[in-house]
Amino acid sequence: MAETNGDAVKQSPPAEERYAEELAFLAAYDDLPKPGGWRLSPQAVVTFICGSQGDKLKLPKGVKAPTGVAKTLVIAEKFVGRRALIERSVVTLAGERGLLLVGEPGTAKSMLSELLAAAISGVSALTIQGTAGATEDHLRYSWNYAMLLARGPQPDALAPSPVLTGMREGMLVRIEEVTRCLPEVQDALISILSERRIMIPELKGDDGVDFAAPGFNVIATANLRDKGVSEMSAALKRRFNFEVVGPIAEHERERELVRSQAAALLEQSGVELSVDDAVLDVLVTAFRDLREGRSAEGWAVEKPSTVMSTAEAVAVAAAIGRQSAYFPSQRDPISLIPGHLLGVVLKDDPKDQGRLLAYWDSVVKRRAEGEAHVWQRMLELRSVLEENV
Numbered sequence: 001m002a003e004t005n006g007d008a009v010k011q012s013p014p015a016e017e018r019y020a021e022e023l024a025f026l027a028a029y030d031d032l033p034k035p036g037g038w039r040l041s042p043q044a045v046v047t048f049i050c051g052s053q054g055d056k057l058k059l060p061k062g063v064k065a066p067t068g069v070a071k072t073l074v075i076a077e078k079f080v081g082r083r084a085l086i087e088r089s090v091v092t093l094a095g096e097r098g099l100l101l102v103g104e105p106g107t108a109k110s111m112l113s114e115l116l117a118a119a120i121s122g123v124s125a126l127t128i129q130g131t132a133g134a135t136e137d138h139l140r141y142s143w144n145y146a147m148l149l150a151r152g153p154q155p156d157a158l159a160p161s162p163v164l165t166g167m168r169e170g171m172l173v174r175i176e177e178v179t180r181c182l183p184e185v186q187d188a189l190i191s192i193l194s195e196r197r198i199m200i201p202e203l204k205g206d207d208g209v210d211f212a213a214p215g216f217n218v219i220a221t222a223n224l225r226d227k228g229v230s231e232m233s234a235a236l237k238r239r240f241n242f243e244v245v246g247p248i249a250e251h252e253r254e255r256e257l258v259r260s261q262a263a264a265l266l267e268q269s270g271v272e273l274s275v276d277d278a279v280l281d282v283l284v285t286a287f288r289d290l291r292e293g294r295s296a297e298g299w300a301v302e303k304p305s306t307v308m309s310t311a312e313a314v315a316v317a318a319a320i321g322r323q324s325a326y327f328p329s330q331r332d333p334i335s336l337i338p339g340h341l342l343g344v345v346l347k348d349d350p351k352d353q354g355r356l357l358a359y360w361d362s363v364v365k366r367r368a369e370g371e372a373h374v375w376q377r378m379l380e381l382r383s384v385l386e387e388n389v
Helices: 020-029 042-050 084-092 109-121 145-152 162-169 184-196 251-268 277-292 310-326 333-345 353-370 373-380 382-386
Strands: 003-005 008-010 056-058 073-076 098-103 126-129 141-143 158-160 172-176 198-201 209-211 217-223 241-245
Touching: 020 042, 020 073, 020 109, 042 084, 042 109, 042 184, 084 109, 084 241, 084 333, 098 109, 109 217, 126 162, 141 145, 158 162, 162 172, 162 198, 172 209, 184 198, 184 217, 184 333, 209 333, 251 310, 277 310, 277 333, 277 353, 277 373, 310 333, 333 373, 333 382, 353 373, 353 382
Parallel strands: 098 217, 098 241, 126 172, 172 217
Antiparallel strands: 003 008, 056 073, 141 158, 198 209
16 A cells, blocks of 8 residues: 655555554564564464454553554454464574575565564565675675775774664564575575674774674575576575465465455555456456466366466456556456456467467366356457457
């Protein structure tokens, strides 16, 4: 949701701002033991991410509600996935190893790492984006060279990396797409995670070493499809606990997530999501069929090379909502699905157009023969898949 900061408008505020009320409420509600440097207890962190299951939590007697925060609150579910995965991730971050979230693109690994950092440290912005251009300076430190030339190596001339800041402040650091970093950059993490300190040989005495404060740890993400970009060394792998983040298992939960996330995206533009349940159900069903290589009925489907992720489904639902709002004459949102599906699959391999047509000629056709009106309409739209390609 867009938020204002003075006269500035933020398109995508960080989790600690989006959910500030819930975090403030849980901090007051939470009376369980907390690991050093943590804002919330492990159980409260899990509640923040998984939600209170519709239950209205109430502040204990004698606990004053923070300013602007209600005394009772339902904590919303923010990540659709296995609770056990969240619990293991939280336990890992309370220990000596880093957390590595792996999975296919679009499975909300980055969102989960942001939520964990917001709940545990209150800050999710200590982030490094892994790329082939990342250097060891991004993990350690660099210098303000104007000050360095003028005064020599002094502590105030140091430009700390997010990792060094996290170590000093006792906060979680996020490293996105760690396998996209070159091996020598990845290896800089080994000593950081093992020794929990960074040496600065240019500075003398106590200024020449920074030890990690309680609460410091690392959350990294990696896509399974990027495994061969820069394979992690065995030594670095041993410093992480791996957790696989998979696609959403239940159709209904994925549909509701697509609805809520698309509605939140459209709200930023002042548009209401007007796409009905039938359209969303067709959209999510098609994504799941193409992602899994098999329909819900058990019919075989040739999978496209593109990842048909939930994140892509959210983007399509939001695009259909915008098109319906900005072009009122197009009041048949289901007619927009084939074109957007084609735009999703035609990213890696031109042959994916043929795979999508084969899906129409098999699964869509068989469902249409079953007299399902929405699928009959989808079959009528087959020609859209052959246009402008």
